[in-house]
Amino acid sequence: MLFASAPWRHDAFRLGARDMSAPTIGIGAWGLVTGVAMVKSGLTIPVALAMSLLMFAGSAQLAILPLLAAGAPAWVLWTTAACVNLRFLILSAQWRPYFGQLPRAQRVRMAYFAADLNVVQFMQRFPQQRPHPDQVPYFWGGAALNWTSWQALSIAGILLGDRVPGHWGLGFAGVLVLIGLVGSMLTDRATGVAAAVAALTAVAAYGLPLKLNIVLAIVAAVMVGLLVESRSPRPAATPVLSSISDDQT
Secondary structure, three states: OOOOOOOHHHHHHHHHHHHHHOOOOHHHHHHHHHHHHHHHHOOHHHHHHHHHHHHOOOOHHHHHHHHHHOOHHHHHHHHHHHHHHHHHHHHHHHHHHHOOOOHHHHHHHHHOOOOOOHHHHHHHHOOOOOOOOHHHHHHHHHHHHHHHHHHHHHHHHHHHHHOOOOHHHHHHHHHHHHHHHHHHHOOOOOHHHHHHHHHHHHHHHOOOOHHHHHHHHHHHHHHHHHHOOOOOOOOOOHHHHHHHHHOOO
């Protein structure tokens, strides 16, 4: 695809980074909280760094940390992480009309860097589901800023975690950051209903052991979200090139 070899040279790359700049502070704060939480849970610095760089999934990392501290068996850890990241199966299906024709190696690289907010920003910029030369550089602009802000603050949290006093309450700060990020993603009826179902299910199943209420809430939210999405009309397409040129004027 055009500009795929050097996406940073394209105007759409800068536009993607600019669109992602608004939630960068929240993403960085979430990364900081996750880095501190990994060290506080007993992980060594090398293991925590490896988890941050290889896993790159903050919600899954936070979900399994209390299970690690509680000595949960490996199958519970794997199941929890898989369920938390189950949403990426849905998100990848949304990417397919745009990137399905790309080489597999390129799609694998993009899959590693893709995150929830990248999908939200991308779908808002390209609502018409068909390939366009601006899409790959736009994706990399947003993904590069998102990954860099997350990893920089996550690594800082890992390296400084032992020096952060417990009474600072960063755990509660992490919850507030998550609420803010989730709130910014509630852009349609499907996501709103899914969020409500997840919250109600998590509270109703709070008595389950090993934080399994979180797993149950995720499964319920995904199922309800897919059901609502399948019955919702598609948004009207907007001209991509005109929207980009308008932003540059």
